[in-house]
Amino acid sequence: xxxxxxxxxxxxxxxxxAAAFLAADLDLDVVLVDPEENPGGVCLYRGCIPSxxxxxxxxxxxxxxxxxxxxxxxxxPTIDVDRLRGFKDRVVSKLTGGLGQLTKQRKVRHIxxxxxxxxxxxxxxxxxxxxxxxxxxxxxxxxxxxHPTAIPGFPESERILDSTGGLDLAGVPKKLLVVGxxxxxxxxxxxxxxxxxxxxxxxxxxxxxxxxDRDLVRPLQKRLEKxxxxxxxxxxxxxxxxxxxxLKVTLEGDDLDKPDRTYDTVLVAVGRRPNSSDxxxxxxxxxxxxxxxxxxDERLRTAQPNVFAIGDVVGQPMxxxxxxxxxxxxxxxxAGHKVAFEPACIPAVVFTDPEVAWCGLTETxxxxxxxxxxxxxxxxAASGRAMTLDRDxxxxxxxxxxxxxxxxxxxxxxxxxGELIAEGVLAVEMAALASDLKLSIHxxxxxxxxxxxxxxxxxxxxxxxxxxxxxxxxxxx
Amino acid sequence: xxxxxxxxxLKLPELGENIESVEVTAVMIAVGDQVExxxxxxxxxxxxxxxxxxxxxxxxxxxxxxxxxxxxxxxxVILRIETGAGETAEVAEPKAVAAGGTAEAAPQPTxxxxxxxxxxxxxxxxxxxxxxxxxxxxPAAPSARALARQLGVDINEVPGQGPGGRISxxxxxxxxxxxVQSGGGAAPSGPxxxxxxxxxxxxxxxxxxxxxxxxxxxxxxxxNAWTTVPHVTQFDRADITQLESMRKRFNQRPEAEGRKMTxxxxxxxxxxxxxxxxxxxxxxxxxxxxxxxxxxxxxIGVAVDTPRGLLVPVIRDAAVKNVVQxxxxxxxxxxxxRDKKLKPDEMRGxxxxxxxxxxxxxTYFSPIVAWPEVAILGVGRAEQVAIWGNGRFEPRLIIPxxxxxxxxxIDGADAARFLRWTAEALEQPLLLLLED
Numbered sequence: 001x002x003x004x005x006x007x008x009x010x011x012x013x014x015x016x017x018a019a020a021f022l023a024a025d026l027d028l029d030v031v032l033v034d035p036e037e038n039p040g041g042v043c044l045y046r047g048c049i050p051s052x053x054x055x056x057x058x059x060x061x062x063x064x065x066x067x068x069x070x071x072x073x074x075x076x077p078t079i080d081v082d083r084l085r086g087f088k089d090r091v092v093s094k095l096t097g098g099l100g101q102l103t104k105q106r107k108v109r110h111i112x113x114x115x116x117x118x119x120x121x122x123x124x125x126x127x128x129x130x131x132x133x134x135x136x137x138x139x140x141x142x143x144x145x146x147h148p149t150a151i152p153g154f155p156e157s158e159r160i161l162d163s164t165g166g167l168d169l170a171g172v173p174k175k176l177l178v179v180g181x182x183x184x185x186x187x188x189x190x191x192x193x194x195x196x197x198x199x200x201x202x203x204x205x206x207x208x209x210x211x212x213d214r215d216l217v218r219p220l221q222k223r224l225e226k227x228x229x230x231x232x233x234x235x236x237x238x239x240x241x242x243x244x245x246x247l248k249v250t251l252e253g254d255d256l257d258k259p260d261r262t263y264d265t266v267l268v269a270v271g272r273r274p275n276s277s278d279x280x281x282x283x284x285x286x287x288x289x290x291x292x293x294x295x296x297d298e299r300l301r302t303a304q305p306n307v308f309a310i311g312d313v314v315g316q317p318m319x320x321x322x323x324x325x326x327x328x329x330x331x332x333x334x335a336g337h338k339v340a341f342e343p344a345c346i347p348a349v350v351f352t353d354p355e356v357a358w359c360g361l362t363e364t365x366x367x368x369x370x371x372x373x374x375x376x377x378x379x380x381a382a383s384g385r386a387m388t389l390d391r392d393x394x395x396x397x398x399x400x401x402x403x404x405x406x407x408x409x410x411x412x413x414x415x416x417x418g419e420l421i422a423e424g425v426l427a428v429e430m431a432a433l434a435s436d437l438k439l440s441i442h443x444x445x446x447x448x449x450x451x452x453x454x455x456x457x458x459x460x461x462x463x464x465x466x467x468x469x470x471x472x473x474x475x476x477x
Numbered sequence: 478x479x480x481x482x483x484x485x486x487l488k489l490p491e492l493g494e495n496i497e498s499v500e501v502t503a504v505m506i507a508v509g510d511q512v513e514x515x516x517x518x519x520x521x522x523x524x525x526x527x528x529x530x531x532x533x534x535x536x537x538x539x540x541x542x543x544x545x546x547x548x549x550x551x552x553x554v555i556l557r558i559e560t561g562a563g564e565t566a567e568v569a570e571p572k573a574v575a576a577g578g579t580a581e582a583a584p585q586p587t588x589x590x591x592x593x594x595x596x597x598x599x600x601x602x603x604x605x606x607x608x609x610x611x612x613x614x615x616p617a618a619p620s621a622r623a624l625a626r627q628l629g630v631d632i633n634e635v636p637g638q639g640p641g642g643r644i645s646x647x648x649x650x651x652x653x654x655x656x657v658q659s660g661g662g663a664a665p666s667g668p669x670x671x672x673x674x675x676x677x678x679x680x681x682x683x684x685x686x687x688x689x690x691x692x693x694x695x696x697x698x699x700x701n702a703w704t705t706v707p708h709v710t711q712f713d714r715a716d717i718t719q720l721e722s723m724r725k726r727f728n729q730r731p732e733a734e735g736r737k738m739t740x741x742x743x744x745x746x747x748x749x750x751x752x753x754x755x756x757x758x759x760x761x762x763x764x765x766x767x768x769x770x771x772x773x774x775x776x777i778g779v780a781v782d783t784p785r786g787l788l789v790p791v792i793r794d795a796a797v798k799n800v801v802q803x804x805x806x807x808x809x810x811x812x813x814x815r816d817k818k819l820k821p822d823e824m825r826g827x828x829x830x831x832x833x834x835x836x837x838x839x840t841y842f843s844p845i846v847a848w849p850e851v852a853i854l855g856v857g858r859a860e861q862v863a864i865w866g867n868g869r870f871e872p873r874l875i876i877p878x879x880x881x882x883x884x885x886x887i888d889g890a891d892a893a894r895f896l897r898w899t900a901e902a903l904e905q906p907l908l909l910l911l912e913d
Binding site for chain 1: 615
């Protein structure tokens, strides 16, 4: 007879394990299906966490180099790739091991394998140890995540890596081509540039981080231009040929002096695709759209009422924190609570140096959608704290509703922007007004003051920036 | 194994704001029946109206999940229809199992109460690609949004009292309270607390009859109006001898065929004109907002006696309709009220109510104001009365009028002026031509 469960969660990434843990906390009988030994998913094994460990080291290398300007010279770093990889792997195994512990403590049944729906109440399991099994369930949560998009037509080669391969850190290539100027390409490109690779970045559109406000990208682009060999915008890779000397890459773009170049390694980071095929969803009523995302309602319920889906597999943005929040909504719905996925904003962070972070409405989006907003910018050149770090290449901006003075969005570029954006999230979620930020005392000297001062800029009253309001719109609060 | 025949689910659709559950009053089909798209399959009764729910598609009914007398909630699955030709019932079986319940496919005796498959959150019809509304979401903290959802109210409807219109948890609670007090459907509580009744059977035989939805709503609404509104009723009478003879003459004309003038229709028209003259009677009192809400539209509610109880359909924009139009519309609304065919929306948005008990032979009475309206006009039966005029007693047709009003907003003198104006308009309708 088949095994059975009240709830089965398929996939143990930050969406899946959060769902399974909460379900256990709510006393639901829950099974977690995932091939890895411990929960973690892409985020912990092949994404957020290992890349952050490497970016931390990259930043250290940069700062050590920079320190010469401050009178402290360390000399050229010696890089032991094996030990660096070891550090990254230890971080990963410690975190995933911890999750394994939490799984046991909560008595979540973890089945190592992959699952496929045979109908709306039964899964067929392909077990890691070999063999198959079936599992009957009342409710299921699909949290199978996404995988890196491959570019069709590129040859099979050990020297062509996706983000997973890039994070494996097999070595440090002399010459690296990064295809894709999105956040993954920029983060990994930065790591390799710091480790000593000569990095060329190729982006198909006319700017790095497509879709992000240009004033946020500009300080990052400036720094990357120094760190990288070349940044080629409006450029495409049309062919790659494997040769003895390396990979011969043919580029196509407007201002290319020579289209054919040779690289030791090519890193492809051109987006991610949802893992929705091979799940047997066609055996349920669940609907998958043309892009492969599973269609869900605001409670993360698919068209098959007892099957839910969360995380990368249901749509953009593909971010771990979105997945784990959705996990809560799905599980609480199953437990009978009246909840919905209704955030006012989902923050995004690019962990380059400087970091870029934003939440809520962006200036670009406001323009596209014809929303009337007022933008208040505070340049970090006016921040004392930024000066002490010798990092005034930053900006803090607020997107404000001129009518209610409510903060609709926040954008940040600069050192530590990823941490600072949390205040912006709270402001947007709480429907804070510009005056709320202005009147909240921020500690001095910190980078967080830039949030308060940006709000002061809105009222034409920033202490450290002289930018009076035009008389017509003068405001006090 | 793949899904077999395409199966359509019929879920209880949204029937109007604040309506979350209804009673199934009739089931017109049975499992195995072949139905056409849009064919009525069940009838449900809300607090105020009956509605027929149509089939979403043509096909064969494979499952019927409700029966007469059930209380069902918005979004609940009513039945399943196998659409498309040629498939057998067996192919659809996995679907039936999915619904939570049969045979060996679900060997879980402990699974007794299936986890709730729906709550009363608005139903999203598939395929509904859900995108969070980022950008200009409602100005409310996540905790306030969550509370609204728990209490079953739409956060977008809640008036925010904070800076920039921010909605606090207190605003959500206050809003829910106002709905409960107005007897609205979203009230999560049961009927109001009542003092304990004695055991009547100790004095003789009794019989209990369950409250209908209409009675329950009426009880709540009346109790609320009675406790909220300090009532005063003022009485007056109007001589409608002339009006009545005009009315009769009109109704005998050939062009009146099928479009009769009625006393109630004339009254509605005159009251609508009166409301234009006395806008305060067409307003609501907003103590929380420290203001009077003056409505630029005139919608007259008309109390209709039905076998199931009192219903109040609304004649919209009565001020800009002529008497014959109003008569025809009223005839239609009243007929459908009696046939349980009124839509909930047809009973909302009144700014003033007219209740005519003349047909039953009464004279004066004190009607209860239909809060949040501020006044109601009661009409009794017109009678021939000997009136002294022109040096002698003359038989005149006199109609009794009773105006109840909210004394918080309307002073006695206002009411006297309003009622007199109305009475005079009834006596000399030509005077209306002089008004603008």
